[in-house]
Amino acid sequence: MRFLEMLLLVAALGALSVPAAAGDVVPSADVKGDLAKLESYRTLAEKQDERIPLMRQLAASGGSEVCARFITLLTDEFEHIREEAQELLVELKWPGTDELLLKQGVGSKEAEICRRCIEVLGRRKCEAAVTALMSILKGQRENVVRVAAARALERIGSEKARRALIDGLSARGAAGGASAAALGRLGVREAGSKIERLLADKDGLCTAGAADGLAALGPDDYVVSLCRVADHKDFRARIAVAQALGKLTTAELAAQAQGALEDLLKDGDWRVRRRTIEALVDLWQPLSVNLLLVRLSQEKSGLRYDLVHALEDLTGERKGYAAEAWTFYWQQVGARRGLAERKARPAGGWLRSPTAALVQEAGEGNTTVLFEVPVLNQDCVFVVETTGLMSSPVAGDTRTRFEIAREEMRRTIKGLSKDANFQVLTYRYVSNIPPLRQRQAAFEKGLAPATSENVTLADQWLVKRDIFGLCAWYENIASALDDPRVRAVYFVNSGVLQRGVSTRWDKTRELYMDVTRFHPVTFVNIGLDMGYQHTLDMQAFVESLGGRFQLAKWGK
Numbered sequence: 001m002r003f004l005e006m007l008l009l010v011a012a013l014g015a016l017s018v019p020a021a022a023g024d025v026v027p028s029a030d031v032k033g034d035l036a037k038l039e040s041y042r043t044l045a046e047k048q049d050e051r052i053p054l055m056r057q058l059a060a061s062g063g064s065e066v067c068a069r070f071i072t073l074l075t076d077e078f079e080h081i082r083e084e085a086q087e088l089l090v091e092l093k094w095p096g097t098d099e100l101l102l103k104q105g106v107g108s109k110e111a112e113i114c115r116r117c118i119e120v121l122g123r124r125k126c127e128a129a130v131t132a133l134m135s136i137l138k139g140q141r142e143n144v145v146r147v148a149a150a151r152a153l154e155r156i157g158s159e160k161a162r163r164a165l166i167d168g169l170s171a172r173g174a175a176g177g178a179s180a181a182a183l184g185r186l187g188v189r190e191a192g193s194k195i196e197r198l199l200a201d202k203d204g205l206c207t208a209g210a211a212d213g214l215a216a217l218g219p220d221d222y223v224v225s226l227c228r229v230a231d232h233k234d235f236r237a238r239i240a241v242a243q244a245l246g247k248l249t250t251a252e253l254a255a256q257a258q259g260a261l262e263d264l265l266k267d268g269d270w271r272v273r274r275r276t277i278e279a280l281v282d283l284w285q286p287l288s289v290n291l292l293l294v295r296l297s298q299e300k301s302g303l304r305y306d307l308v309h310a311l312e313d314l315t316g317e318r319k320g321y322a323a324e325a326w327t328f329y330w331q332q333v334g335a336r337r338g339l340a341e342r343k344a345r346p347a348g349g350w351l352r353s354p355t356a357a358l359v360q361e362a363g364e365g366n367t368t369v370l371f372e373v374p375v376l377n378q379d380c381v382f383v384v385e386t387t388g389l390m391s392s393p394v395a396g397d398t399r400t401r402f403e404i405a406r407e408e409m410r411r412t413i414k415g416l417s418k419d420a421n422f423q424v425l426t427y428r429y430v431s432n433i434p435p436l437r438q439r440q441a442a443f444e445k446g447l448a449p450a451t452s453e454n455v456t457l458a459d460q461w462l463v464k465r466d467i468f469g470l471c472a473w474y475e476n477i478a479s480a481l482d483d484p485r486v487r488a489v490y491f492v493n494s495g496v497l498q499r500g501v502s503t504r505w506d507k508t509r510e511l512y513m514d515v516t517r518f519h520p521v522t523f524v525n526i527g528l529d530m531g532y533q534h535t536l537d538m539q540a541f542v543e544s545l546g547g548r549f550q551l552a553k554w555g556k
Contacts, residue, residue: 027060034058035069042076045432052084062094071105074116077434080503082116087504089120098126106132114141115148122152130156134164137179138171146175154182162188169194172201177209184213192217196225204234211237215244223248223256230260236518238264239275246279254285261287265295270303270487274351274520277306281313281350284342289314289330297323302378302487302522305354313350316340348513348546353488353522368415370490371408371526371552378487379421379447381480382409384462385493386426386440391467394529397554401528404554405492406462413458416450421485423447424458427476428469429499438469439479446483472500474508481519488522492552495527495538505541512545523547 028034038054041047055073058066070092073085089101098121105117106129118136121129130153137149150168153161166188168179180195195217198210207229214222223245230241242264245257254261264276277295280288289311296307308321315334319325354374367377390402397404409424416422425441442461448454471493480489497503502511516523525542527535527549535551542549 025056025060028057059088074113090123118148122155137168143174147178150178173203174205177206180213181209184216204237207237208240211240211244219244227260235269238272242276242279246282254287278350302376347544353548367417370412377417379485380488381423383491387471389494420450421447429472430469470498473497475500492526526550528552
């Protein structure tokens with residue numbers, strides 16, 4: 001059954017990840033005329049949806065003028081146009097594409113053009129770009145550009161690119177860390193000792209990248225050095241170290257890392273603790289259970305659910321949420337019986353949100369519900385889509401999607417515990433010229449305690465929302481993570497990617513996994529009035545993120 005579920009998930013994600021330009025596209029019959037038309041549409045709000053089909057026709061024709069225009073579109077005011085131009089450049093067949101990308105793109109003084117062209121060259125596996133990329137990696141460009149150069153060299157993957165990455169380790173900082181991680185993923189074992197030395201860097205991203213590189217090479221030979229930096233001042237480095245230690249392969253090596261894992265499991269930053277819980281499942285050793293049991297008796301936050309989920313995964317048993325019951329089982333039976341057969345790691349990782357039934361079983365922590373989803377007593381953000389898609393009536397009801405979402409969210413907020421901090425926000429994209437990106441929040445200063453006064457303010461904020469614009473799905477989530485205290489995000493939406501930094505499912509997943517690696521929130525996506533197939537697709541997508549999908553139900 002598990003195998004069948006995985007097949008269905010892979011199939012659904014495959015359908016979601018079809019390239020935007022897939023299918024038969026008729027080449028432009030008048031390249032110069034269509035280029036002029038493309039330029040004229042740039043400042044017309046009502047023509048924005050016609051630009052991408054026109055770009056695809058031009059890409060099918062190719063040529064220097066088309067390539068040059070696409071490079072300039074990498075800084076278009078509309079981010080979805082930038083993304084489309086980048087994707088089309090990756091697939092462009094014109095023979096001079098790489099040369100123009102290097103000259104006009106990588107040579108550009110604009111960081112956005114330079115970065116995106118570097119990414120394109122990496123995906124095109126352009127060997128001719130290696131020298132330029134190595135120069136950027138060790139140069140004075142912005143960090144984001146230098147990191148992009150390291151990742152592009154990894155994609156190229158040739159012997160020359162690998163030597164460039166080894167040379168790039170001397171850049172240290174974020175770029176050095178990116179080089180270290182790339183070398184590890186490429187399996188360049190001779191770089192191991194140089195990567196190991198970067199662990200001691202003061203820059204957290206450098207240490208994190210080095211830990212990633214050693215984890216990819218196999219951390220067994222570097223366990224002592226990894227443990228030595230488990231107390232790095234940067235929480236991102238500590239998370240990366242925990243994840244690297246989770247890949248140790250023997251009980252003896254796990255025992256060497258016990259002290260570091262104990263410290264990480266009681267780290268003062270909840271983000272480090274949550275990722276360490278997950279790393280102990282990856283480790284899959286009896287030591288994992290011992291450490292989790294100790295922490296279960298001490299943890300007072302919602303991470304108790306993660307600890308129990310981890311114990312269930314490792315043992316294959318259900319013993320409730322009491323530390324005493326788990327300890328009794330392990331001491332009397334479990335330690336002798338051993339761990340359950342190791343399972344495949346889920347696409348989105350081991351962390352998951354508890355179901356309503358499990359929360360009820362635990363007997364604590366549940367303060368209220370949102371469309372049957374338990375809302376735990378922890379700092380959280382409620383995100384609601386307020387675009388034009390939410391203005392249509394739902395099937396079998398006279399109310400609109402937003403009216404149903406608003407009514408349910410108002411009830412939920414009124415049921416919050418006074419101990420909780422919360423926020424309510426929305427992010428949308430208004431396609432005027434220039435485009436307007438709107439982030440609107442109930443509380444300007446961020447999370448606020450759930451006092452009666454703040455609950456009333458949030459209620460009034462919801463009532464006053466106007467409904468228009470286009471959905472920027474990823475930005476709605478990313479904007480909720482501005483505050484490191486946020487532990488859960490509940491997003492009520494129509495499930496359509498219309499605008500924003502990405503409108504592609506595969507790229508959106510990549511962005512989400514990047515932003516939540518060091519901010520591992522519990523994510524619940526609540527879909528409103530979706531069609532049957534879109535519901536299945538959205539569920540597969542959200543579960544691939546490690547999130548939970550809930551189809552909203554409502555009554556009169």
